[in-house]
Amino acid sequence: MKNSIQLKYIIKYVFLVVGLLLISASCEEDDPFNFEILPSHSDGIQNLDETGVDCGGSSGVACPSCSDGIQNQGEEGIDCGGPCTECISTPRADILNMGSSPYFYTFETNDGLAGRNLEPLDPASQGVTFNFGVADPAGGDEVVGQILRPENGPFGGFEDFKFQPQSAPINFSEYHRFTLDVYIPSSNDFSGTLEPTVELILHDNVDGNFWQRWTVIPITIDPSDFDQWITIRFDGENAAAADTGVLLPSSTTYDNMTLRFGGSAHTAPGEFFVRDFVVVDSFVAPGTPRADALAGSGLPYFYTFETGDASSGMNLIPNETSVQGVQPTYGVADPAGSENGVARIYRPENGPFGGFEDFKFQPQAEPIDFSVYNKFRVDVYIPSSNDFSGSLTPTVELILHDNVDGNFWQRWTFIEQTVTEFDTWVTLEFDGSNAAAIDTGILLPASTTYDNFTLRFGGSGHPDAGEFFVKDFVPFM
Structure with missing residues (x-):
């Protein structure tokens, strides 16, 4: 018993001594594990010769x-x-992103935000100097790209603008046509070796001898087109590889696209402006051929949608994009594959007008005389890719109304048509001879107040998105 009591006192004494030693050590040194950390490039501290935290320097x-x-x-x-x-911002790229083109680049920025599946190589690898997001030389509000071909450039006269290679060969079987907007200043000196040309080069990325195998499509710009924007079209339908003669639509090796400005094998400098390089499945005929044909018809008003201004119409001009409920893009390629320039009308999801999105023309200066022309035609193409299982409907409405105040909808006349054939052009006819104003019941031919036309696509009172194509809004007797 006595030994047991003594053992307990011994154990208590040991613990007391150890505790005193730990307290003493803690008093003498605040951190018993304090030791020097050697600087490194992974210590989370900017030290050594680093120019940032664990980066730069050596x-x-x-x-x-x-x-x-x-x-x-x-x-x-x-x-x-x-x-x-x-x-x-990249408004043009945002619009193109709604379309089907597998590759495009708008030159609004220097990164992928301006394109789909296309992005420029870094500046050090380019033969030209480029600036993106610069002011439009024609004075427009949009930003564009400036391409500067340097004097005595780094590649001995073969300076060009390169996109980054794709991870796999490009399938050109469907999309082998290309459009590019170009502005060439007349201040360039074309009296020597510099040429007013733009070349599209399709090539592989296997080795430095890609030029032995490439397909090149050159376009020469006429001096009459200097100092203005023009759209050039590279047609790869019959363009062949340099070595095998294989046509571009059948190519299975090319993984890259390059643009060359001003010709090759010379050291002369040049300045070019570019925007909107787009790979397309069909071309748009230049100008406004359908509007030109209608111009002598004697019609009081019409609009072909070939452009977004008065050149497409007679006494009809679209309202500003900022006040449209839909997002229109004019002069786009015909989805049916012809060379007609048409308009793509995109009805956005949760649009700005709470389900009452439409396409507005500018109001007329005076009320419209509908006594003679009160019937109307419009051609519409509705893709079957639209989801009509919900609130979106395959309908088009023609709305005739005044511009007195925000309550025009209390007085308008509207005529609705339903489309039953998708993926093809359909001509809709709106017969206003017996269509009446919603408030007074006055028939359209007797109307004396309406001064505006509006088209609505996809129904109203819902937030669903939809895509429609339209051309040639024309009155007839």
Whole structure:
């Protein structure tokens, strides 16, 4: 018993001593594990010769920057926003993104935001100097790209603008036609070796001898087209590979696209402006051939949708895009494959007018005389890809109304047509001879107040999205 009591006192004494030693050590040194950390390139501290935290200097890791082609360091887009310059909006790319083209680039920015499946190579790998998002030389509100071909450039006269290679060969079987908007200043000196040409080069990325195998499509711009925007068309239908003669639609090796400005094998400098390089399945005929044909018809008004201005119509001009409920794109390729320039009308999901999205023409200066022309035709193409299982309907409405106040809908006359054939052009006829005003019941031919036309696609009172194509709104007797 006595030994047991003694053992308990011994154990208590040991614990007391150990505790005193730990307290003593803690008092003498605040951190018993304090030891020196050797600087490294992975310690989360900017030290050594680093120019950032664990990057730069001899670390072998590039520090994030506003030119690294990566969205990082709090940027709102790739190399823009946050600590970098403000991001540039890409309205043309936003519209093209709604379409079917597998490849496009608008030159609004220097990154993927301006394109689909196309992005420029970095500046160090280019033969030309380029600036994106520059002011339109024609004075428009849109931003474009400036291509500067340097004097005595780095590639001995073979300077060009390169897109990044694709990860696999491009399928050109359907999309082998290309459009590009070009503005060539007359201030360029074309008296020597510099040429007013633009070449589209389709090639592979296997080795440095790609030029032995490429397909080249050159376009020469007439001097009468200098100092203005023109759309050039590269037709690859019959363009062949340099070595095998295989036509582009049958090509199975090309994985890259390049643009060359001003010719090759010379050292002369040149300046070019570009916008909207688009791969298409069909071309649009230049100008406004259908409007030109209608111009001598004696009609009081019409609109062909070949362009977005008065050149497409007689006494009809679309309202400003900012006040449209839909998003129109004019002069697009015919979805049926012809060379007709038509308009794509995109009805956005949850649009700005709470389900009453429409396409508006500008009001007339005076009320319209419907006594003679009170019947109307319009050609419509409705893709079957639209989802009509919900609220969206395959309908088109013609609305005749005044512009007195915001309550025009209390007084309008509207005529609705339903489309039953998809993926083909359908001519709709709106007969206004017996159509009446919603408030007074006055028939359209006797109307003396209406001064405006509006077209509505896809029904009303719902937020569903839809895509429609339209051409040639024409009155008839």
